[in-house]
Amino acid sequence: MEPGNSTHISKFLLLGFSEEPKLQPLIFGLILPCTSSLCLELLIILAASSDSHLHSPMYFFLCNLSFVDICFTSTTIPKMLWNIQTQNQLITYKGCITQIYFYIHFAGLDIFLLTVMAYDRFVAICDPLHYMLIMNPQLCGLLVLVSWVMCAMYSLLHSLMVLQLSFCIDLEIPHFFCEIKQVVQLACSDTFLNNMVMHFGAGLLGGSTLAGILYSYSKIISSICRNSSTQGKHKAFSTCVSHLSVVSLFYCTSLGVYLSPFATHSSQSSATAALMYTVVTPMLNPFIYSLRNKDIRRALKGFSGMETFTKGAFVLRLKKCMV
Numbered sequence: 001m002e003p004g005n006s007t008h009i010s011k012f013l014l015l016g017f018s019e020e021p022k023l024q025p026l027i028f029g030l031i032l033p034c035t036s037s038l039c040l041e042l043l044i045i046l047a048a049s050s051d052s053h054l055h056s057p058m059y060f061f062l063c064n065l066s067f068v069d070i071c072f073t074s075t076t077i078p079k080m081l082w083n084i085q086t087q088n089q090l091i092t093y094k095g096c097i098t099q100i101y102f103y104i105h106f107a108g109l110d111i112f113l114l115t116v117m118a119y120d121r122f123v124a125i126c127d128p129l130h131y132m133l134i135m136n137p138q139l140c141g142l143l144v145l146v147s148w149v150m151c152a153m154y155s156l157l158h159s160l161m162v163l164q165l166s167f168c169i170d171l172e173i174p175h176f177f178c179e180i181k182q183v184v185q186l187a188c189s190d191t192f193l194n195n196m197v198m199h200f201g202a203g204l205l206g207g208s209t210l211a212g213i214l215y216s217y218s219k220i221i222s223s224i225c226r227n228s229s230t231q232g233k234h235k236a237f238s239t240c241v242s243h244l245s246v247v248s249l250f251y252c253t254s255l256g257v258y259l260s261p262f263a264t265h266s267s268q269s270s271a272t273a274a275l276m277y278t279v280v281t282p283m284l285n286p287f288i289y290s291l292r293n294k295d296i297r298r299a300l301k302g303f304s305g306m307e308t309f310t311k312g313a314f315v316l317r318l319k320k321c322m323v
Contacts, residue, residue, distance in 0.1 A: 016176035028084045037283040041066040047299035057135040069282040072106035076177040096178040101159040108151035115209040122216035126223045253277040
């Protein structure tokens with residue numbers, strides 16, 4: 001294929017884990033069962049929506065995070081599993097651009113929602129008397145809406161910039177999905193602007209949100225330390241530990257991929273490490289929240305019990321009709 005405009009490109013080749021063919025069945029066998037956690041994410045959304053006790057800002061943001069995690073995982077994992085199963089590593093040009101858009105969009109939403117949830121915990125602990133007044137439904141909806149709009153614009157910018165690139169003969173992406181950095185490196189045309197926007201955007205997005213989270217938790221810790229009640233300290237800490245675990249897991253794995261020396265020198269190692277924040281982290285989120293949160297566990301039990309009751313009532317009515 002001759003170098004030229006990117007519109008002439010028809011397909012890319014996702015190398016993924018092809019360098020280790022013996023590992024592919026193992027990866028497939030490990031990842032496929034993990035997708036069952038997506039059902040738990042959906043159950044959390046349904047349970048929190050059906051339980052009136054969970055109609056609060058914290059669970060509103062948790063439901064949004066669960067939905068984003070489902071979308072984030074669905075952006076890359078189905079294609080990866082399909083490629084391993086069929087031994088077909090091709091992805092169309094349009095499919096690659098689409099994957100770049102949704103990957104950046106939902107990854108950014110994950111970061112924004114974790115930041116918003118940190119602010120929610122900050123208000124709840126540091127100013128509990130005015131919590132419901134500050135975190136009113138209008139503000140909560142506005143925070144989520146702004147997050148969606150900003151991430152949509154940010155991912156659209158990157159996608160449009162990739163569309164302007166021209167690509168060479170070598171169209172092999174050393175990853176299991178169309179990671180934007182790897183795609184840009186394949187271009188024959190000048191990529192200075194793309195790289196500048198990528199680094200500036202990642203620094204601004206990641207740095208500002210991380211600073212917001214750290215600031216919120218510094219205030220939370222300061223407030224907890226001033227609380228003389230041991231029971232109050234334990235209650236305040238327990239409301240934050242789940243969110244803090246998710247934040248630590250997400251940031252440590254994603255920063256580890258891009259900042260560690262082996263990730264920059266070995267594309268195979270980078271692809272393996274990327275599994276952590278694209279697959280493992282979103283799938284661990286529902287377990288972290290559901291196992292540590294009594295309200296979520298109660299809502300899940302209530303929701304499953306409600307389903308059982310509904311089925312029982314339906315069978316009973318059916319028997320009456322038959323009689």
